[in-house]
Each structure stands twice: as structure tokens, then as C-alpha cells.
Amino acid sequence: MDRKKHRIMMVSDFFYPNFGGVENHIYYLSQCLLKLGHKVVVVTHAYGNRSGVRYMTCGLKVYYVPWRPFVMQNSFPTLFPSLPIIRTILIRERITVVHGHQAFSTLCHEALMHSRTMGYRVVFTDHSLYGFSDAGSIHMNKVLQFTLADVSQAICVSHTSKENTVLRSGLPPEKVFVIPNVVDTAMFKPAVVQPSRSEIVIVVISRLVYRKGADLLVEVIPDVCRLHPNNLFERPQHSQGVCTLLSDDNWNCSSLTEAFCIAILEAASCGLLTVSTRVGGVPEVLPDDMIILAEPDPGDMVLAIERAISMLPKVDPQVMHHRMRELYNWHDVAKRTEIVYDHALKCPNQNLLERVSRYLYCGVWAGKLFFLVMIVDFLFWRLLELWQPAEDIEEMPDLTLPHISNKETLQETK
Missing domain, CATH: 3.40.50.2000 (Glycogen Phosphorylase B;)
Structure with a gap:
């Protein structure tokens, strides 16, 4: 009918x-x-x-x-x-x-x-x-x-x-x-050929406002760079966002409050492993093996990023992208x-x-x-x-x- x-x-x-x-x-x-x-x-x-x-x-x-x-x-x-x-x-x-x-x-x-x-x-x-x-x-x-x-x-x-x-x-x-x-997974795809390089790139795409945890990043970035000198943090402009996601390894979200956070879906669709604060509706967004959650505390976030770095060799961006197509439509x-x-x-x-x-x-x-x-x-x-x-x-x-x-x-x- x-x-x-x-x-x-x-x-x-x-x-x-x-x-x-x-x-x-x-x-x-x-x-x-x-x-x-x-x-x-x-x-x-x-x-x-x-x-x-x-x-x-x-x-x-x-x-x-x-x-x-x-x-x-x-x-x-x-x-x-x-x-x-x-x-x-x-x-x-x-x-x-x-x-x-x-x-x-x-x-x-x-x-x-x-x-x-x-x-x-x-x-x-x-x-x-x-x-x-x-x-x-x-x-x-x-x-x-x-x-x-x-x-x-x-x-x-x-x-x-x-x-x-x-x-x-x-x-x-x-x-x-x-x-x-x-997320429109057709717009957010992993790179066909993953670049080989020695450094690990961690990208942050967010507004630099208190609600997005900008003050947390100020404390987290120096500690991560000191523990892993081969890390590189990026904050691209919106017009460069998709291009940057296609070429990076890890995505970081430091929000203090989020109802959902669609940017996490965009990152996962690009095959990126995500580290995010455990706030609002974020824990409902992705399965546990696709996201590492941390308390909105600099020390806990540093530990979560270290865990994500250790998991990167096991992450297949193409598999993650196909899972996102199944999960969100x-x-x-x-x-x-x-x-x-x-x-x-x-x-x-x-x-x-x-x-x-x-x-x-x-x-x-x-x-x-x-x-x-x-x-x-x-x-x-x-x-x-x-x-x-x-x-x-x-x-x-x-x-x-x-x-x-x-x-x-x-x-x-x-």
C-alpha cells in the first residue's frame, strides 16, 4: 500500500x-x-x-x-x-x-x-x-x-x-x-593509496570556542608532541577539510558538550581513527572499536591519543568507510x-x-x-x-x- x-x-x-x-x-x-x-x-x-x-x-x-x-x-x-x-x-x-x-x-x-x-x-x-x-x-x-x-x-x-x-x-x-x-559517505572517502611517511598526523576540525574544548587542546598538544616527536597536529580551514581528512591518520574531538557531533562521522567515513571526549551524545555515535573515548581532562585525552596511535597499524580505512555506509544512510x-x-x-x-x-x-x-x-x-x-x-x-x-x-x-x- x-x-x-x-x-x-x-x-x-x-x-x-x-x-x-x-x-x-x-x-x-x-x-x-x-x-x-x-x-x-x-x-x-x-x-x-x-x-x-x-x-x-x-x-x-x-x-x-x-x-x-x-x-x-x-x-x-x-x-x-x-x-x-x-x-x-x-x-x-x-x-x-x-x-x-x-x-x-x-x-x-x-x-x-x-x-x-x-x-x-x-x-x-x-x-x-x-x-x-x-x-x-x-x-x-x-x-x-x-x-x-x-x-x-x-x-x-x-x-x-x-x-x-x-x-x-x-x-x-x-x-x-x-x-x-x-554523513554523506560519498563525499568522505579514504585515499585510494595511503601515503607512507614517518610522522603521524592528528587533525582537529572545530571552532576555537570554549564549548569545543579549545582550552583542552592547548594542554594536550604539547604533551603528545613531547611523548611522540613524530606527531604533527593540523587545524585546516573548512575549505581544506575534506582534502586534509583524506590524507591524515587520526582525528581528535575535544568538545565539552555535543548532542551528536557529525564531524566524527565524517572522520570515520574517511577511515580515520577518532579520539573524542565522552560527553553528551558522542558515545552513541560509533562502535567502541572505531572511537576512543576520554574524559574531558588533558591527562586522560593524552592517554587516549597514545592508545589510538598504537591501534593505527590495525586500522583499515576502506573497511571503516564501508562500515559507515552500513551504519548511517x-x-x-x-x-x-x-x-x-x-x-x-x-x-x-x-x-x-x-x-x-x-x-x-x-x-x-x-x-x-x-x-x-x-x-x-x-x-x-x-x-x-x-x-x-x-x-x-x-x-x-x-x-x-x-x-x-x-x-x-x-x-x-x-
Whole structure:
């Protein structure tokens, strides 16, 4: 029996041409969903002169709405003024499911809020871990609690991330699915001929920020170089990342917090033995024989790197690459996400009072404020319905493209 075909709107401030794990996730997931026969459009903010509607591979339609990034590629929070354009896109594309990505995305939160006001089913994917004590985390957790109070389903990239999201938002655990990030193994392959040289190259690809453990590296690198003078550490630019991974021996991750860390998958796909801190969802990423875990302590990390160096002669990069192809596959992720959409559409319809009453449980004062925000949003939506009825908004025909094989755009599958 044919599965129900969905019409999905992916929403996030983070998308191409910006570079990162969330951006890659949205793009590749959208491509696979298109190949499964679903309709997918992406909504993000403008990037430089990239504004308006653009088309990408396989007819993926992207709305670059004319808002500029405010801070860290996030659009400025407008709350209600974003409703008209979100409503127009939803109606024009005949959307059935709205899928927001990343807790730090302003556009994601606003789109999910407006979509629920209009009665659409919404799904949220959390890509990060947050704490509970610092001012920024407290603020973000309250925002997340507001957004997820009326969400249909949620997705986390690891079981650790699921526990974190449930604790931060109060979302029932049965509403949260765990679907890991995936790497495009076609882009990350070992070198056909491994170079013979006397030195061992250890590569680190990460942002030099506290969360990524940059201060740990300052202590680890001198100790490793003193114990093994033939070691060479590298930190390539992003544009050189793939080329460097193809020619190196060992990859090091020193993060202090990670929900998943897709860079570990990229390194393993290139046949590199990985040393990483045992934090967040990292222990769930790879089997024990493909990664050496250490506590976020310089001494323990040095010992882990020494162990990895001793294991290098037994590592076959080609075998590791083929194992990664078996373990992680974008088409499998798309099919699992498809199931989440099916669950979302099965959620029962509720009237306005039943839905907005959920916000009252978000806190003594915050609950009342959230309740008021949703009532105002509902009234604004009804006003828009009177000013411009849905039937006056032109629906866009679906773009039909000739079939493109998976090998041209997505990772290889057996």
C-alpha cells in the first residue's frame, strides 16, 4: 500500500549558503524526502543578496524571506509581524506538515507558533544540548517550553539529546523520536593509496570556542608532541577539510558538550581513527572499536591519543568507510522521519481553548504571558483571514522534474 505523501515546510534560520551541521541536515533530508515523493519547501532568512525564491537540486524550493540576520545568523525576533508571510507560504504551497529545526532559530520558533495557530501539524528537531543554570540557557529553555507546549511531535539526534530536551521543555517523552544525524559517505572517502611517511598526523576540525574544548587542546598538544616527536597536529580551514581528512591518520574531538557531533562521522567515513571526549551524545555515535573515548581532562585525552596511535597499524580505512555506509544512510533517516510525520498527522484536532490552555502550565507568570501571546496571534490570524481570505491566495503548481538518480546528489547506497 502506498504511503501517504506529505507536503513539508522546513523552517530554520540556518541554511545554505551558511555552512554547518543543521544546514547540511535540512538539505540532505529534504533531498531524500523529495525522492520518496513528498513535496518539500525550505523557509529561511535572506543571506546577502540571496533573497526571494530559489530552486536547488531536484527542484527543492527555498524561500529566502527578506529579513536580515540579527546575531549569529538568527533573524530579529518579530513575533507577530512574521505571521502574514508564513501564512502565505503555507497556503501557496498547500503545506500539511511544518518541520522546524534548531532551538536557537528565531524563525523556527515563530513559524511553529503561527502554524499551530492556523491548525497545522508541526514537528521540531533539536540539534543541540543546553544547560540549566546559566542565564542564556534559562532563557532558551523557557522559549523552548513555549514552542513545544503545543508541538505535534519532536525529534532529537541522540538519546542524550532526548533526555535533555524532555527535561528542558517538559515535553512528554512519548512524543520525542530519536533519529541520528547522518554523513554523506560519498563525499568522505579514504585515499585510494595511503601515503607512507614517518610522522603521524592528528587533525582537529572545530571552532576555537570554549564549548569545543579549545582550552583542552592547548594542554594536550604539547604533551603528545613531547611523548611522540613524530606527531604533527593540523587545524585546516573548512575549505581544506575534506582534502586534509583524506590524507591524515587520526582525528581528535575535544568538545565539552555535543548532542551528536557529525564531524566524527565524517572522520570515520574517511577511515580515520577518532579520539573524542565522552560527553553528551558522542558515545552513541560509533562502535567502541572505531572511537576512543576520554574524559574531558588533558591527562586522560593524552592517554587516549597514545592508545589510538598504537591501534593505527590495525586500522583499515576502506573497511571503516564501508562500515559507515552500513551504519548511517540518509534514505533510512528520511524514512524514519516520514514515520514521524505520519504520527503528527494522526494527532487529534483540538479547539482553541484546549490548545492554548497548555501554555498556562509553563509557569506562574510565563504561562499567563504565553497564553496571552497565543490569543493575540489567533486574533491577528482571524483578521488576516478577513482581510485576505485563503481562496484569494494563488496556490503554486508543483514543479515536475525528470528523475535524477540517487548517485548524482546523495550518498551511495548498496
